[in-house]
Amino acid sequence: MIKCLLKAFQIGVIAGIRTMTAPALVSYKLAHTKLNRSAGPTLQDSKLHFLTSKTTTNVLAVMAVGELIADKLPGAPDRTGQPQVWGRIGSGALSASALTGADGNSAPIGAVVGALGAVAGSVAFYQLRRWLTHEKDLPDLWVALAEDALTIGAGWLVVHQD
Numbered sequence: 783m784i785k786c787l788l789k790a791f792q793i794g795v796i797a798g799i800r801t802m803t804a805p806a807l808v809s810y811k812l813a814h815t816k817l818n819r820s821a822g823p824t825l826q827d828s829k830l831h832f833l834t835s836k837t838t839t840n841v842l843a844v845m846a847v848g849e850l851i852a853d854k855l856p857g858a859p860d861r862t863g864q865p866q867v868w869g870r871i872g873s874g875a876l877s878a879s880a881l882t883g884a885d886g887n888s889a890p891i892g893a894v895v896g897a898l899g900a901v902a903g904s905v906a907f908y909q910l911r912r913w914l915t916h917e918k919d920l921p922d923l924w925v926a927l928a929e930d931a932l933t934i935g936a937g938w939l940v941v942h943q944d
Contacts, residue, residue, distance in 0.1 A: 794899020874900025
């Protein structure tokens with residue numbers, strides 16, 4: 783159970799960095815994995831079953847790419863501002879709930895842990911990016927691209943760990 787909650791927190795952090803990357807990666811994983819019915823109630827029995835659809839995966843992937851592009855535009859809002867932070871919290875809760883539910887664990891507990899991870903990721907990576915661009919004078923575009931690579935790579939590892 784601890785391993786599952788750690789995974790939920792980690793995917794929440796990913797959602798805190800990039801809102802749509804977390805659900806896109808979770809949906810991809812679920813759409814390409816046979817769900818374990820022997821573990822008890824699964825996503826097949828829940829309202830989160832839509833995340834197992836390849837159509838949902840494709841829609842979320844397009845939205846995630848759009849977010850990656852929008853983040854580089856001048857005037858993009860801060861991730862910790864209103865209402866952006868609430869979208870990240872919701873994304874973290876949804877993504878973590880689906881991961882924990884697919885593993886046969888408590889989806890509501892996963893949602894809470896994922897939401898906490900999203901808050902932590904939003905605040906920590908906002909502060910890190912601000913420090914790198916304002917204090918260390920690194921170009922924002924390069925920091926944003928590194929953040930994208932970290933988010934996608936770490937997110938892929940989170941959803942594919944056993």
